Amino acid sequence: MLKIQYSGEVKAIDLNKLFTKCNWEASQRSLARTEQYLRTAAKLVGAFYDGELVGFGRLGFDGYVATLSDIIVNPSFRRRKVASNMMTELIDQARQLDAIAVSLLDQSSIEGFYEQFGFKVVNPCPGLMFKSIM
Numbered sequence: 001m002l003k004i005q006y007s008g009e010v011k012a013i014d015l016n017k018l019f020t021k022c023n024w025e026a027s028q029r030s031l032a033r034t035e036q037y038l039r040t041a042a043k044l045v046g047a048f049y050d051g052e053l054v055g056f057g058r059l060g061f062d063g064y065v066a067t068l069s070d071i072i073v074n075p076s077f078r079r080r081k082v083a084s085n086m087m088t089e090l091i092d093q094a095r096q097l098d099a100i101a102v103s104l105l106d107q108s109s110i111e112g113f114y115e116q117f118g119f120k121v122v123n124p125c126p127g128l129m130f131k132s133i134m
Helices: 012-021 029-039 082-096 110-115
Strands: 003-005 041-049 052-061 065-073 099-106 127-134
Touching: 003 099, 012 052, 041 082, 052 082, 065 082, 110 127
Parallel strands: 065 099
Antiparallel strands: 003 041, 041 052, 052 065, 099 127
């Protein structure tokens, strides 16, 4: 059974392994920079299966707007609601931070996935999506 863990306990080495499995510019991601990336997040969510990181999402926050980035799932675990569960948790965390909105930049062309959570494409900038949560 898939256990979703919601915490900031994601390790940089595990995240870099996930980036590699998903072909996400892994060669450009050093361990030191990934550690910095994790430290600067307002909130993190990791999805673990038998101790292995199989999904990850990050929430940044500037005091007003929360920004979702790097919603990523191991290809072997896609279509199992991992990303959906992470999105729900991250949006809830944005509300807890009292964010007035949540933004994301979709470079995967799966806008329909994000639209089911209330995000809308901001024209004329395809890929930039925005969700008001107030």
